[in-house]
Amino acid sequence: ATMPPPQCRLGSHPPTKCSIAAAPATMVQMTAADQAIVKAIPGNDKCADCGMKNPQWASVSFGTVFCLECSGVHRSLGVHISFVRSIAMDSWTPQQLKVMSCGGNAKCAQYLAAKGVASGTAIKPKYESDAAQLYKAVLKARAEGRPEPTELVKKPPRNSGAYVSSQSQSQSSAVSSMHGGMGGGGGGAVGKAGEDPNGMERLTGETDAQYVARQTRLRDEAKARMAAKFGGGGGGGGGSRRGCLDDSSVVVVVVIVIVVFLHVGGGGGDCRYGAATRSGSRRRKTRSGYDRHG
Secondary structure, eight states: OOOOOGGGOSTTSOTTOOOOOSOOOOOEEOOHHHHHHHHHSTTTTBOTTTOOBSOOEEETTTTEEEOHHHHHHHHHHOTTTOOEEETTTSEEOHHHHHHHHHOOHHHHHHHHHHTTOOTTSOHHHHHTSHHHHHHHHHHHHHHHTOOOOSSOOOOOOTTSHHHHHHHHHHHHHHHHHHHHHHTTOSTTOOOOTTOOTTSSSOOTTOOHHHHHHHHHHHHHHHHHHHHHHHOOSTHHHHHHHHHHHHHHHHHHHHHHHHHHHHHHTTSSOHHHHHHHHHHHHHHHHHHHTSOTTO
């Protein structure tokens, strides 16, 4: 009997194909054996984008591995383009491991080259191209055992009302599903107890669209909080600065009142004020009859 190809042996699923069996969506770190399998896939001995040896980062979206420097560029593209994970440090779901087992640097490069995208193309235009987005859909279908798409489904232009409406509905449904899952809702809920809905980790049962919508919402909320706290520049920041000046004025007034209070009794420093206080005390004792010689 011949040994099955190493590309399809990640995780606990049958090694003869890349389809994903029903498995718990738990996240675990790659074992040393899994890392060895990923690195043994053709082309994975070097960075997919610059050729540096021993890459330690991966794009779950494209099933490729790359170096630390190129991983920063991939992260800047956004998770909707390239979802970056560390091979050694991050946790992985069985589905993500299966995508990596069905991918590889060589397969990605060959597919893009056949679509007219040269291997020397810069990272941003390479992975934002229609060919790369189609390959991402092909790789995901291959890992899930579905028919591979032959063309990219075009989205409506961003300035069209249909696009804005569809995006809003998608984000709303993702958020609703997430909250329903964390609250212990009905079937199809996303997330479970102990998972952080405000974190970067994918929630249990969360689809790619839901993950992207949730991360986009968290980013927008963070920007709104920063703008509210520090001002958004121009007129928006003026109110914040005026608030700071008002607080400073209150502090100055309080300090002035304290200083005046300390100097009222003796018209001078603390020593004279203390002497005046002691003198007043003696006069009070004299009037009360306790110390007539004071």
